[in-house]
Amino acid sequence: MLNETYRRMLANKSVIRETAAYGHQRAAQIGYENVFDYSLGNPSVPCPPAFTAAMQDLLAHEDPVSLHGYCPNQGDPGFRMAAAAHLKAHFGLPYEQKHIFPTTGAAGAIAHALRAVTAPGDEVLTFAPYFPEYGPYVAGTGAALKVVPAQPPVFQPNLEAFEAMLTPRVTAVLINTPNNPTGVVYSAQTLVQMAQILTQKSQAYGHVIYLVSDEPYRDIVFDGKTVPYPASFYPHTLTCFSFSKSLSLPGERLGYVAVAPGCEGADVLVDMMVQISRFTGHNCPPSIIQKAAARCLEVTSDLSVYQTNMDILYDALKNLGFAVERPGGTFYIFPRALEADANAFCRKAREFDLLLVPSDTFGVQGYVRLAYCIETEKVRRSLPALERLAAAYQ
Template identity: 80%
Template sequence: MLNETYRAMLAHKSVIRETFMYGKQRAAEIGYENVFDYSLGNPSVPCPPRFTAAMQDLLATEEPIALHGYCPSQGDPGFRTAAAAHLAKTFGLPYEQKHIFPTTGAAGAIAHAIRAVTKPGDEVLTFAPYFSEYGPYVRGTGAVLKVVPPQPPTFQPNLDAFEEMLTENVTCILINTPNNPTGVVYSAETLTRLAEILTAKSKEYGHNIFLVSDEPYRDIVFDGKTVPYPAAFYPHTLTCLSFSKTLSLPGERLGYVAVNPACEGADILVDILAQISRFTGHNCPPSIIQKAVSRCLDATSDLSVYETNRNLLYDKLTELGFEVERPGGTFYIFPKALEEDANAFCMKAREFDLLLVPSDTFGVKGYVRFAYCIDTEKVKRSLPALEKLAAAYRK
């Protein structure tokens, strides 16, 4: 007998993936160069040469059995040690090997982290707009996702509403900065107040409320600024990282959970995460990728391309009269649609071969997401199509 839970999920497939597949079909009809696909957050710049060199060196010099063999349940010790040292150097927190748990990307990190700090029936709060896959991640643990309403146009977290929703049933908060889909970077002021609320409520309810911080876009930040590190503001933080975006390695599926050394259970949480892996069949990302990335932790791809693309789109959108917050990072921009129904707006955009994602999938009405991780030349060629789309609403 088929599992009815997963059968039911077939009726709620990813809008992002559906739009991407439509783009592939349309490209076959009119040519890839004529479809302006802003649907999928798939990096458009190559990985750094250092990663390629590391892979070549490992394959040429390492003993194959050791290189391709199983690593411990907690992950490759060399990778864990290197990641901890990099975090300690970058953020000044005393991370050690015992605080790092490698995962299959940020998705695996989030799924593990939430399981480690919730039990079925607990509530998890996140802030709209939020990455749509948070729903399945949380439901898979038996916990319940509750969404704090958005605060446009800046889309900093709505902390007044958050404080009201933070009941004793909440054991975990899930945040994402820099944010997908808005590109907004949570400010130090926001994180300071968030930490103050969590500290006060944890004391009131007699249990620590954990913060799970989703940070795959940490290094994609613009205008010479830096991203405030949430774990530096609140001790009970599990940081979830992916190398998919900053090293342009989405297909290699490597990330990690970093447990703040001051977190409750810091000495055993990684061992708990390893036991969760036994339950879910996760069993570590590939050994060779952990070894190669451990040599590249202070490197990134050429991320300047995304700032160039951000500027082109932001300038054109504002010129055309769209209401839009200037992204501080990521490779997403989140303008308000030119009609109330974002889905209808995205279907209208398809008439000009502009493929956008409606905001409903991110828990917000009336906006659209552009994933501008495409070639700059193609961004430039898409601007006349964007002008035609705006003109269609002025008739």
């Protein structure tokens, strides 16, 4: 007998993935260079040479039995120590090895973090617009995802609505900064106020409300700014990180959960996640990738190309009359569509071989997301298509 939960999910496939699949089909017809695919957030720059060198050195000089053998269920000790030292040096919190749990990317990190601090029947809050896979991640815990309404056009979290929705059933809040799909970086003022609200509500309800912070874009930030680190503002924070963007390693699926040292349960949460792995069949990311990444925590890929692409697109969109906020980070930009129905707008864009993602999939209406992690020359070549799209609405 088939599991009806997953059968029903077949009717709700990812709009992002379907758009990318259409792009591949269209490219086969007219050539890849003629399809301006802004659908998928797949990094377009290579990993840093240091990572390649680390992999080559490990393969050349490490004992293969040891290198490719099982690592402890908590993850490779060297990677965990290196990640803790990196976080301590950069953010000033006293992380130790016991606070780090390696995962299969940020998705695995979020899934483990949520399962560790929720129970069936609980509620998890997140802010619109949000990454659509949060729905399945939360549903898998037996909790319910509740979405705080968006606050356009700046898209900082709507803290007034957030406070009203923080009922005793809420055990975790899931945030994403820098944000996918908007590119917004949550301000220090936002995080201070959010921490105050969480502290007050935790005391009032007699249980800690955990903050799960999804941070795969932490190293992609523009205009010389820095990203405020949520765990520095609220002690009960589980930070979920991925090397998919900072080291351009999306296919390697390496990330981690970092349990803030002041977090309630800090001494047991990583061991709890080991038990969650047993339950879900997660069983650690590949050992060699952990070992190589441990040598590369102080480097990133050349991420400057994303600011270059953003500047080109932002200026073009503004000049064409789009209402759009300048992103603070990530490789996404989130302009308002030129008609109320974002899905119809994206269908119109396909007539010009522009592949955009409608905002409905992110819990907001009337906007579109462009993932500009493509070659800069292709961004420039897409501008005439954007001009023709805008002209169709004049």
